[in-house]
Amino acid sequence: MSDQPDFDDLDTDYDRFLPLLQGADDGLLAALKAVPESGRVLDLACGVGEPAVTLARQRPDLRLTGIDISETQIAAARARATQLGIDGVRFEVMSMDALELDTGSVDAVMSRMGALMMGDPARTAREAARVLTPGGRLAVAVWGTLDMHAAMRLGLRCLESVLPAEEVPDFSAFDRLAAAGVRDGVLREAGLTAVESHTLRWTFERADFESWWSFVLSIPGPMQDAFRRLDQDALSRARRTMAELAAPCRRRDGSYAFPMGCQLLSGRV
Numbered sequence: 001m002s003d004q005p006d007f008d009d010l011d012t013d014y015d016r017f018l019p020l021l022q023g024a025d026d027g028l029l030a031a032l033k034a035v036p037e038s039g040r041v042l043d044l045a046c047g048v049g050e051p052a053v054t055l056a057r058q059r060p061d062l063r064l065t066g067i068d069i070s071e072t073q074i075a076a077a078r079a080r081a082t083q084l085g086i087d088g089v090r091f092e093v094m095s096m097d098a099l100e101l102d103t104g105s106v107d108a109v110m111s112r113m114g115a116l117m118m119g120d121p122a123r124t125a126r127e128a129a130r131v132l133t134p135g136g137r138l139a140v141a142v143w144g145t146l147d148m149h150a151a152m153r154l155g156l157r158c159l160e161s162v163l164p165a166e167e168v169p170d171f172s173a174f175d176r177l178a179a180a181g182v183r184d185g186v187l188r189e190a191g192l193t194a195v196e197s198h199t200l201r202w203t204f205e206r207a208d209f210e211s212w213w214s215f216v217l218s219i220p221g222p223m224q225d226a227f228r229r230l231d232q233d234a235l236s237r238a239r240r241t242m243a244e245l246a247a248p249c250r251r252r253d254g255s256y257a258f259p260m261g262c263q264l265l266s267g268r269v
């Protein structure tokens with residue numbers, strides 16, 4: 001997707017996004033249950049090491065490699081795995097669009113909010129198909145339509161409440177890429193079979209309104225850039241809009257539970 005943030009800049013601060021993304025793990029990792037004992041699993045665009053580290057905890061028998069194009073993210077992944085006492089995952093700086101791995105060398109390829117979203121999806125899919133061994137599986141979680149992503153959807157509505165329409169960032173690519181047949185088509189063209197697309201749903205919890213608002217403002221990319229350009233008055237009005245929009249997700253104790261969703265694409269070679 002264009003306008004992708006520079007993950008070299010995010011450093012280990014990216015950890016703050018893990019609670020948002022881990023809701024996708026159950027569905028994503030369930031799609032890889034059939035990976036054989038001691039199987040080799042490749043995590044594309046693993047960032048600070050997910051979901052490779054989570055899978056390593058569940059399946060210590062697997063031989064896991066996480067790759068990411070950002071040196072900063074890979075350094076953070078190595079440090080984080082060490083801190084968590086995980087030593088069974090290799091982390092390498094590598095592009096998922098040009099994998100430095102042998103053909104037919106892995107039993108499964110997985111990715112969470114990386115493959116088919118960042119880089120060149122067609123090249124990533126061809127590379128994933130190439131490195132999978134015959135019968136190998138692919139499972140990729142990607143953001144679906146904008147309405148499934150509460151933080152982006154509500155954040156953009158706040159901007160709409162204070163900016164002229166032409167100054168609100170255009171996120172229509174989110175919906176175009178998530179349309180039926182688009183990403184599954186990319187996988188089929190790359191040679192994957194039994195391609196399926198499912199919706200994963202979970203709840204993202206925040207202790208109070210302030211932590212939700214600061215989370216929305218911390219999402220790097222064009223939405224954050226637009227928030228940063230607002231003057232103090234416009235930002236206060238946007239915040240009030242968010243308080244109204246978030247009210248249905250407020251629980252009795254003052255905490256919030258936001259419905260989240262993404263797409264899970266799966267297939268095999």
Ligand SMILES: C[S@@+](CC[C@H](N)C(=O)[O-])C[C@H]1O[C@@H](n2cnc3c(N)ncnc32)[C@H](O)[C@@H]1O
Binds near residue numbers: 045046070094095112
């Ligand atoms: C949204 S983060 C997801 C990180 C991790 N999978 C997670 O779920 O926490 C996307 C990651 O894609 C990486 N990335 C972007 N383009 C890439 C490419 N061509 N090859 C490999 N990684 C890439 C970024 O550096 C970033 O770490």
